[in-house]
Amino acid sequence: MIIAANFKMHLTPHKLATFAATLRDSLDSRLQILLFPNTACLASLPQCHVRWGAQNAYPAQNGAFSGEIGAEVLDALQIQTLLVGHSERRALGESQDFCAQKCRFYAELGFTLVYCIGEPHNVRAGGQESVRAFLDSQLHTIPLDYPNLIIAYEPIWAIGTQAASLEQIATTHADIKALCAARGATLPLLYGGSVKPNNAHDILSLDNVDGVLVGSAALVVSDFVKIMQAGLQTL
Numbered sequence: 001m002i003i004a005a006n007f008k009m010h011l012t013p014h015k016l017a018t019f020a021a022t023l024r025d026s027l028d029s030r031l032q033i034l035l036f037p038n039t040a041c042l043a044s045l046p047q048c049h050v051r052w053g054a055q056n057a058y059p060a061q062n063g064a065f066s067g068e069i070g071a072e073v074l075d076a077l078q079i080q081t082l083l084v085g086h087s088e089r090r091a092l093g094e095s096q097d098f099c100a101q102k103c104r105f106y107a108e109l110g111f112t113l114v115y116c117i118g119e120p121h122n123v124r125a126g127g128q129e130s131v132r133a134f135l136d137s138q139l140h141t142i143p144l145d146y147p148n149l150i151i152a153y154e155p156i157w158a159i160g161t162q163a164a165s166l167e168q169i170a171t172t173h174a175d176i177k178a179l180c181a182a183r184g185a186t187l188p189l190l191y192g193g194s195v196k197p198n199n200a201h202d203i204l205s206l207d208n209v210d211g212v213l214v215g216s217a218a219l220v221v222s223d224f225v226k227i228m229q230a231g232l233q234t235l
């Protein structure tokens with residue numbers, strides 16, 4: 001089971017060290033923990049047996065791309081995991097083609113990729129068939145046969161608000177698994193979007209949910225540990 005946290009712009013290096021010091025005592029080999037701190041923290045990561053990843057990277061070794069980080073620096077920092085396609089990056093202008101380009105570039109380098117997909121509210125309002133078609137378009141040109149690929153389903157309307165219902169998660173995860181299977185792929189599938197200590201157990205108990213990608217609830221280490229414990233209870 002995968003329990004991942006995307007800290008977005010939050011947590012200074014000092015706060016991250018405090019977080020990791022507490023987390024260390026709660027690690028369990030049955031859980032794969034993936035943590036995505038902000039880019040500045042990647043240079044001074046605390047000791048903690050988790051998989052650290054970057055929230056973003058440019059698909060090049062190096063070059064004149066101000067504000068970006070490339071493969072050469074990630075390699076020097078021993079980062080081998082990358083979040084791609086988060087809706088907050090897509091909202092900044094990242095196209096589907098660019099997300100696919102990133103996936104292909106970093107797959108070539110052997111990175112573990114957490115590729116985010118998720119529909120906006122107006123697509124959800126159109127019903128499950130329109131959701132399925134939208135998510136299908138976000139899987140287009142992604143190398144789904146890549147063995148180190150993880151998909152995260154994060155409905156945009158559920159981020160920072162209220163999680164999707166259990167029925168919505170179950171139906172949509174089944175759809176995503178089927179879309180991947182139709183392309184010959186069996187991939188781990190995480191749910192993200194307002195995962196909290198009080199809903200994590202129910203979400204993680206669902207079929208086709210292989211883990212969660214947690215945002216704001218991961219900022220408080222005791223809440224993140226509760227989500228980990230909820231995951232362990234479902235095993």
Ligand code: 13P
Binds near residue numbers: 194214
């Ligand atoms: P929240 O858990 O704050 O809704 O954020 C989810 C998310 O965007 C994780 O990538």
